[in-house]
Structures are given as structure tokens and as C-alpha cells.
Amino acid sequence: MNTSAINLHTKITGIVFWGLALIGIIACVVLMQIVEPVVTERYNKHFYEASVRSEFLLQTNPDLSSERLRAELDFVRKDTGVDAFEISSGMDIIVIGKIHPEAGSRSILIQYANNEASPENHELVVVMYQPSAADTLANIRKNVIMGMAALFFLFGMVLQKILRRMLTNPYARMIKIASGFIDNPDGRFDDSRGDEFGFLASFINKALDDLVAKQHELESALTRAVDSERALFAEKEHAEVTLSSIADAVVTTDENGEIAYVNPVSEALLGCDLASIRGKRLSDVVDLFSEETDLLVDDSCIECIRTNSIVRDQGTQRLVRRDGTYLEVQTSAAPLRDGIGEVIGAVLVLHDVHEAHVLARQLSYQASHDPLTNLINRREFENQIHDVLESSTMRGIGCALCYLDLDQFKIVNDTCGHIAGDELLRQLTHQLSTIIRDTDTLARLGGDEFGVLLRGCSTADATRIADSMCQLVKEFRFAWEDKSFDIGVSIGLVPLHETTMDMVGALSAADVACYAAKDHGRGRVYVYESNDMELERRRGELVWATQISDALQEDRFRLYFQPIVPLSSRDTLSSHCEILLRGVDKNGKIIPPGAFLPAAERYKLMPAIDRWVINTLFLHYGDDIRNRHAKARFSGTGKHTGPISVNLSGASINEAGFLDFIRKKIEKFNIPPAALCFEITETVAVANLVEASEFIHDLKRIGCSFALDDFGSGMSSFSYLKNLDVDYLKIDGSYVKDLVHDPIDRAMVEAVNQIGHAMGIATIAEYVEDEAIFGALSAMGVDYAQGYGIARPAPIDGLFAKDRSQTIEVLA
Known part of the structure; x- marks a missing residue:
């Protein structure tokens, strides 16, 4: 049995025992309190009764030897509860009953007369023996205590059995179940009893069910809490790692x-x-x-x-x-x-x-400064000009803009290379920086061009400063290795006091004034004035430069052609043709080349125009060029169709990569090289003799032909022709148009024709405007003619439409 159950059983037994003992003691005390007076009274009563009755018997019958007296006294003894009578008369003593040593006694004296005749009285001493009251009470107490003990012992045993069955055993079973509850949480108390233990078991079972449910919830919550804690810890670790990373x-x-x-x-x-x-x-x-x-x-x-x-x-x-x-x-x-x-x-x-x-500051610096000279670049210079023009304060005190263009920079570059040219620019930057004031701005605008913005400066002071810069550059000598160079500068100066001028206009005016300074002998300052007609013409060219760039982006150019026919016959099947260019304004109006080509040449836009012409011609008319070139083998005449001539500028010939551009386009569009003839002017060829000779040689090697345009306009020497492997000489039209009336022009045309034929070069006369000129040229033996007298320039679609119709006729 469980220790708790034993302890409870012992405790209950002890409680019952001591409880009953206490009750017994109290009961004994109470009982003795009741019994003791009764016992004492009875004790005295018995003595008294015994003494009275014995006295009566002895007075009536004093004969001690009488058996009757003895019997009656014995009866009295027994009836009154006296243990013994001891009667003595003189020497006679009789004892009735048994005298106990511990018995108490009482004596009485009885006097009697022996007979009526004798008045003398006799005495009897009667001693009555009976247990003492104290002994009696002690015995009673003993008997009571023993009786009460036996009674309560039996009652206690019965009560213990009852308690064990009703209390201890159920409690022990509950203790046992409760003790095993940890190992067996599904264990439950017996709630089938109808007593308090059943009620308590039912209550506890419900509480246990709730407890188990709560425990499961707690375990689940604990599990979730642990998972959450782990997740939180992991998240914390992740957050810390993230924050650390x-x-x-x-x-x-x-x-x-x-x-x-x-x-x-x-x-x-x-x-x-x-x-x-x-x-x-x-x-x-x-x-x-x-x-x-x-x-x-x-x-x-x-x-x-x-x-x-x-x-x-x-x-x-x-x-x-x-x-x-x-x-x-x-x-x-x-x-x-x-x-x-x-x-x-x-x-x-x-x-x-x-x-x-x-990095942003560096990029901003790089975006606004020239990396070679560390001066501000054109973009930042334009911003500062704009700020000055927008500032009423600056307009009030006057400012000026100088546009500087070095005069001999190309010689240094060509002679000593770009490294020398870069060093020249750096040294000149340092020299110019010593002249301008702290309030002024020096900028490199590109190439060998510089700009100076003079703030708070009158036109006279600006002119003085510009003259000082001219003189400084003139006196500066650039030494490179064993060579020494004199450098000059042309400066265009524009006062910025005109409120109607914007930044673009100011730069345009300064650029125009700079070119005017070059045209007037270089190494000088040219001051812009708004009523200067020459500068206005140059400004018009600058406007055209902007419009040309827009036209290239918007594809607003058109290809025209003009036939070049043989003077021996006007056979159009074997005629040449020259590709010409026209511009188209934003209203769709055709613009002649003389309006925009000078500006394109001045502002170095000719390579872009030449690229546009070649790419457009090959892209849109490549099939027609191939068909035109192949017509001779179908016609049966044995004559090849003349090539299509394309004009090239000097800037294009000198541009790196332009030759590769032509070759790649010919290859890409599968154009027969023999179908192409490229024209360059005499002036361009002479000015760039080495480059032109190499350019011509490379293209002729793949099958192209070449024409030297405007031949005779320079007339510096015929000797350079030996270095130019051209196929055609185009006689300058200024000699052709008046040759009928001017003998000198006629002689010039004849001379060029003879020289060309002597060198095996075919000749083409330009500006053939009537039949008289045509006949004179034919008589001289000139090979081909071109001009309004033969055909005016027309859109190129007309050329290939005619070729297509002729091809259809031949094929038919």
C-alpha cells in the first residue's frame, strides 16, 4: 500500500483512538462524579441498615450461640452487603462472614437486659466489616475504565473498519492513481461511487481532463513557442547577418x-x-x-x-x-x-x-572640362555664355566673347604627330591663362579652337585683351625635338551687350568673325558688327550647317542625275551620268546645292553628305546599277553602259575609314566596281596629292574608275597628272561656255584635251549649253559632253526608269 495511504490509516486510527480515549476519560470522570456520591450514600446506608437490623436482632435475641441468630445475622449481612459481623460479649466473640484485611469496619455498642427480672444491662460490641468506600470507588473506577476501554476499543475497531472502507481505501486508491498519473496521464479516478468520493473523483476527473487538455494546449503552445523562438532566433540571426552584410x-x-x-x-x-x-x-x-x-x-x-x-x-x-x-x-x-x-x-x-x-563630381568635371588642357569644354562654355546673357547685371557692365582658331596647328600635327600637337595645346593653354583675368573664362572648344569669355569688359578693353592674346601666340615658338614652329591665331570678337543675341547667336557670330579674321590675313582680331554684310553671309552658312545636320537626320536630301554623252554619237545606252544632290526644306521645296554645299565644306559636313549619297544610291538603286551595267551583253552592240559618277569631297578623301566605308558598301550591296566612277576636283587633288593618289589607286585596283573634275581651274602645273591615275578629265566649264567666242578659252580647252589624250585619259566637257558648243567640242575631238544643252539634271528615278524600259526592249 502506498505510504500516504498507511499514514492516513495510522492518522485516522490515532485520531479515533485518542478521540475515544479522551471521550472515555471524560465519560469516566463524569460517571464517577455521578457514581461516587451514590456509592458513598449506599455504603453508609448499608452500614446503617446493617447496624439497625443487627442491633434489633441482638436485642431481641442476645444469645450468641443461637444458630437462628447466626442465620438471621448472615442474612442481614448478605442483604446489606456487609462482608462480616464480629460480635463480642465479654470473652465471647463470633464472626459471621469473612473478614478481609483491607475491609473497613464500624462498631456499635448494644446494651440489653438479660431478663426482665434483672435490671442490669449487658453490652455487646458489634463490628461490621465491609470494603472501604475508597476501595469500592477504586474498583468501580477500574471496572468503569475497563468497561469503557473495552467498549471504545470495540467501537474503535468497528469505526476503523468503517473508515477504512469508506475513507481510507478509496483515498488509497485515489493516491495510487494519482501516484501513477505522471506515468499514465490517461488514468482516472473511480467516479462510479455515489458518495462524496465519487463526486470528488468525478470532479477531479473533469479537472484532469481539463488539465490534460490544457497540458496538450500548453505543450502545443510550448512547441509553437519553441518553434517561434527558434524561428525568431533564426530570423534574428538572419536579420543580424543581413544587417551585417x-x-x-x-x-x-x-x-x-x-x-x-x-x-x-x-x-x-x-x-x-x-x-x-x-x-x-x-x-x-x-x-x-x-x-x-x-x-x-x-x-x-x-x-x-x-x-x-x-x-x-x-x-x-x-x-x-x-x-x-x-x-x-x-x-x-x-x-x-x-x-x-x-x-x-x-x-x-x-x-x-x-x-x-x-565619381559624380569627377564625371561632372569630365563632362564640363577638356581632359587634355583641363579647360572647360564647349558645353560648359555655352552654359556660361547663356548665364551671362541671362544676367541683367552682366549685360549692364558689358561682356565680350572671343573665338580663337590656331593658324598653323595642322602643320605641327602633320609634321610631328598628334603627341606634339597635344603638347602645343597644353603650352598655349598655359600661356593664354597668364593674360586673361580671374573673372574671365578660357575654354577649349575642340581641336585647335579656344573660347574666351570676358566679363565686365567694354569692347575697347576686350579688343585690347584679344590683341594681347594674338601677340602672345605670335611671339610664342613651339619647339619639338629638333624642330621649331611659329604659331598664329585668328580671333573673332563679339560684344555681348546686345540684348537680342542668344548663346547660339553669340557663338555663331564669334565663329563667323574668326573666319573673317582668317580670310583677312590670319593672326588678327576681327570685331563683329551686326551690319557687316560679309559676316552676315558667313552667318548664313552657319545656319545652313545646322540645317544640313537636321536634313541628314531627317533624310531630307534627294539624288538627281545628269547624262554625260559621247560627242561621237548621242547614244544614251552607252552614256555616262553624274549623280547630283539636292536638298529639301521642311516645306518640301527643292534646294540647289550651291546654297548649302559651301557651308557643308566650311563646317566639315561633307564626309557625312558623301556617306549619305553612297549609302542611299547603293541601298535603293543597287539592282538598277547592276542591270544597267549588264545591258551591253544583251544588246548585241558590244557597248558597255557608261559608269555612274559620284562626287567626293577633299574632306572625305582625307577622312580615316572612308575608303573602307566605300569598299564595304560595294561588297554589301554587290555593286560592280566597273559601274562606278568617283569624281574629285583638281583643287582637292593638288592640295592632297599623296592622299588622293593613294585613294585613287586603291579603288581602281578593285575596278572603279576616276574623274578629275574642274580641271584647268587651278592650272598650277600639268605635272601632277603623272601621279594621278585617273580615267577622265572634266574640263572646267568656265572655259567651255565661251569657247565659241573666246579664242583663249578655245585654246585652253584644246590644250587640256590634247594633254588628256596624250596621257590616255578621256576628256569630258562641262557646261555644254547649245549646239554650237557641242559642234566645236566634237570638232576638237573631245570625248564626252555634259550640260544643259544636252539634258538638265533630273530625279534619279528617271534614269533607272529609262534604263528599265530599254532593258525590256533589248530582252524582247
Whole structure:
């Protein structure tokens, strides 16, 4: 049995025993209190009764030897409860009953007369023996106690059995079940009893069921809590790893804006560790200044906590550490909220943009400065001109713009190479910087062109400064290795006091004035005036340069052609043709080439135009060119169709990569090289004799032919023809148009024709405007003629439409 059950049984037995003992003692005391007076009274009564009755018997019958007297006294003894009578008369003594040594006694004296005749009285001493009252009470007490003990013992045993059955055993079973509940949580108490234990068992079973359910819920909650704790720990670890790995600085604060956590990036950014700044506000650690206003910026954490909103878009800020070092950052702060939405702090993210800022400054510098000379470039120079023109203060005090173009720079480049040219530009930059004032701006506009913006300067002072720059460059001698060069500069000067002039107009006017300075002898200053007609013409060319760029982007050029026919016959099947160019304005009006080609040549746009012509011709008319070239083998005449002539500028011939461009286009569009003839002018060929000779040689090697245009216009010498492997000489039209009436022109045409034939070169006469000229040329033996007298220029579609119809006729 379980120890708890034994202890309970012992306790209950002890309680019952001592309870009954106490009750017995109390009962005995109470009983003795009742019995003792009764016993004492009875004791006295018995003595009294015995003494009276014995006295009566003895007085009536004093004969002690009488058996009758003895019997009657014995009866009295027994009836009154006396143990013994001891009667003595003189020497006679009789004893009735048994005298106990411990018995109490009482004596009485009886006097009697022996006979009536004798008046003398006799005496009898009667001693009555009976247990003492104390002994009697003691015996009674003993008997009572023993009886009560036996009674209560029996009662206790019965009660113990009853308690064991009704209390101890059920309790022991409950203890046993309860003791095994840990190992067997499904165990339950016996609730089938109808007594209190059944009720208690039912109550406890329900409580256990609830407890088990709660335990399961608790275990489930504990499991979830453990999982949550693990997840939270993992998330915390992940967050810490993330915050440690993140490139931005992260700072968290409490609700008072005091720092609670910073990640490692923050420690590096702020220049201090977490232990030294925990509990401080960010403003106690670093200062943040606005990059735009240079004013101290409020603590973003305090602001977002106060407004309970995200604080961002404060622009770039300069973070200044306590050691004085600084860097640029961008910040954003957001409030941290608990489960009920109460703000408990803030998180601040500082994005380090220092490197980006430095890079941006570098890029800004690079975008606004020339890398060779470290001067500002054209873009920044234009911005400063615009700012000056927009500033009423500057207009009031006067400013001037100088456009500088070096005069002999190309010679240095061609003679000593680009490295020498770069060094020349650097040295000249240093020299020019010594003349201009601190308020002025010197810029490199590109190539060998510079710009100077003179602020707060009258026209007279600006002219003086420009003359000083001219003189400085004139006196400057550039030495490279064993060579020495004199350099000059042409300067166009534009006063910026005219309120109607904008930046583009000012630069255009300065550019035009600079070219005017070159045209007037170089090495001088030309001051722009708004009523100068020559400058207006040049400004018109500048406007055309802009329009040409727009036309190239918008594809607003058109190809025309003009036939070149043999003078021996007007056989159109074997005729040449020259591809001509026309512009189209934004209203669709055709623009003649004389209006825009001078500007294109001056502003170096001819290579782009030549590329457009070749690409458009091959792209849209490649099939027609191939068919035109192949017609002779179908016609049966044995005559080949003449080539299509394409004009090339001197700038294109000198441009690196232009030759490869032509070759690649011929290959890409599968154009027969023999179907092409390229024309260059005599002036271009003579000015670039080496380049022109190599260019002609390379294209003739793949099958193209060449024509020397405007031949005779220079007339410097015929000897260079030996170095130019051309197929056609196009006699300059200024001699052809008047040869019928001017003998000198006629002689010139004859001379060119004879020289060409002597060298095996076919001749082509331009400007053939009537039959008289045509006949004179035919009589001279000129091979081909071209001009309005033969055919006017027409859209190129007309050429190939005619070729197509002729091809169909031949094939038929």
C-alpha cells in the first residue's frame, strides 16, 4: 500500500483512538462524579441498615450461640452487603462472614437486659466489616475504565473498519492513481461511487481532463513557442547577418531617439562602435548638413518618431564625424511600431554616396572640362555664355566673347604627330591663362579652337585683351625635338551687350568673325558688327550647317542625275551620268546645292553628305546599277553602259575609314566596281596629292574608275597628272561656255584635251549649253559632253526608269 495511504490509516486510527480515549476519560470522570456520591450514600446506608437490623436482632435475641441468630445475622449481612459481623460479649466473640484485611469496619455498642427480672444491662460490641468506600470507588473506577476501554476499543475497531472502507481505501486508491498519473496521464479516478468520493473523483476527473487538455494546449503552445523562438532566433540571426552584410548603414533607436543598435557598416560610417554610442542620439555622434543649403539637418529619427511617418527625400547630406572627417550620405527614417501600432522607436538607413558623389563630381568635371588642357569644354562654355546673357547685371557692365582658331596647328600635327600637337595645346593653354583675368573664362572648344569669355569688359578693353592674346601666340615658338614652329591665331570678337543675341547667336557670330579674321590675313582680331554684310553671309552658312545636320537626320536630301554623252554619237545606252544632290526644306521645296554645299565644306559636313549619297544610291538603286551595267551583253552592240559618277569631297578623301566605308558598301550591296566612277576636283587633288593618289589607286585596283573634275581651274602645273591615275578629265566649264567666242578659252580647252589624250585619259566637257558648243567640242575631238544643252539634271528615278524600259526592249 502506498505510504500516504498507511499514514492516513495510522492518522485516522490515532485520531479515533485518542478521540475515544479522551471521550472515555471524560465519560469516566463524569460517571464517577455521578457514581461516587451514590456509592458513598449506599455504603453508609448499608452500614446503617446493617447496624439497625443487627442491633434489633441482638436485642431481641442476645444469645450468641443461637444458630437462628447466626442465620438471621448472615442474612442481614448478605442483604446489606456487609462482608462480616464480629460480635463480642465479654470473652465471647463470633464472626459471621469473612473478614478481609483491607475491609473497613464500624462498631456499635448494644446494651440489653438479660431478663426482665434483672435490671442490669449487658453490652455487646458489634463490628461490621465491609470494603472501604475508597476501595469500592477504586474498583468501580477500574471496572468503569475497563468497561469503557473495552467498549471504545470495540467501537474503535468497528469505526476503523468503517473508515477504512469508506475513507481510507478509496483515498488509497485515489493516491495510487494519482501516484501513477505522471506515468499514465490517461488514468482516472473511480467516479462510479455515489458518495462524496465519487463526486470528488468525478470532479477531479473533469479537472484532469481539463488539465490534460490544457497540458496538450500548453505543450502545443510550448512547441509553437519553441518553434517561434527558434524561428525568431533564426530570423534574428538572419536579420543580424543581413544587417551585417547589407551595404547600407542601419541605426535603430528607442522611442526617445536614443541609439539601440547599429550594424557594422554604421560603426564604420559613424567612426565609433555600438558600445560607445548606445543610449546617445545621432546628433550627439555626428552632424548632418544639407548639401544644397549647408545648414544643419534635424535628426531624422526624432522627426519620424514625432510625426509617426517616414522621413525621406532630404537630398544628399554631408555627414561630419567628431574627428572632422566627412562623407556624403542619403538618409531615410521610418518609425518602429509594436503589435498595437504604438511607436517604440525608429530605424534610420544611411546610404553612403561618397564614392558616387566623388565619381559624380569627377564625371561632372569630365563632362564640363577638356581632359587634355583641363579647360572647360564647349558645353560648359555655352552654359556660361547663356548665364551671362541671362544676367541683367552682366549685360549692364558689358561682356565680350572671343573665338580663337590656331593658324598653323595642322602643320605641327602633320609634321610631328598628334603627341606634339597635344603638347602645343597644353603650352598655349598655359600661356593664354597668364593674360586673361580671374573673372574671365578660357575654354577649349575642340581641336585647335579656344573660347574666351570676358566679363565686365567694354569692347575697347576686350579688343585690347584679344590683341594681347594674338601677340602672345605670335611671339610664342613651339619647339619639338629638333624642330621649331611659329604659331598664329585668328580671333573673332563679339560684344555681348546686345540684348537680342542668344548663346547660339553669340557663338555663331564669334565663329563667323574668326573666319573673317582668317580670310583677312590670319593672326588678327576681327570685331563683329551686326551690319557687316560679309559676316552676315558667313552667318548664313552657319545656319545652313545646322540645317544640313537636321536634313541628314531627317533624310531630307534627294539624288538627281545628269547624262554625260559621247560627242561621237548621242547614244544614251552607252552614256555616262553624274549623280547630283539636292536638298529639301521642311516645306518640301527643292534646294540647289550651291546654297548649302559651301557651308557643308566650311563646317566639315561633307564626309557625312558623301556617306549619305553612297549609302542611299547603293541601298535603293543597287539592282538598277547592276542591270544597267549588264545591258551591253544583251544588246548585241558590244557597248558597255557608261559608269555612274559620284562626287567626293577633299574632306572625305582625307577622312580615316572612308575608303573602307566605300569598299564595304560595294561588297554589301554587290555593286560592280566597273559601274562606278568617283569624281574629285583638281583643287582637292593638288592640295592632297599623296592622299588622293593613294585613294585613287586603291579603288581602281578593285575596278572603279576616276574623274578629275574642274580641271584647268587651278592650272598650277600639268605635272601632277603623272601621279594621278585617273580615267577622265572634266574640263572646267568656265572655259567651255565661251569657247565659241573666246579664242583663249578655245585654246585652253584644246590644250587640256590634247594633254588628256596624250596621257590616255578621256576628256569630258562641262557646261555644254547649245549646239554650237557641242559642234566645236566634237570638232576638237573631245570625248564626252555634259550640260544643259544636252539634258538638265533630273530625279534619279528617271534614269533607272529609262534604263528599265530599254532593258525590256533589248530582252524582247
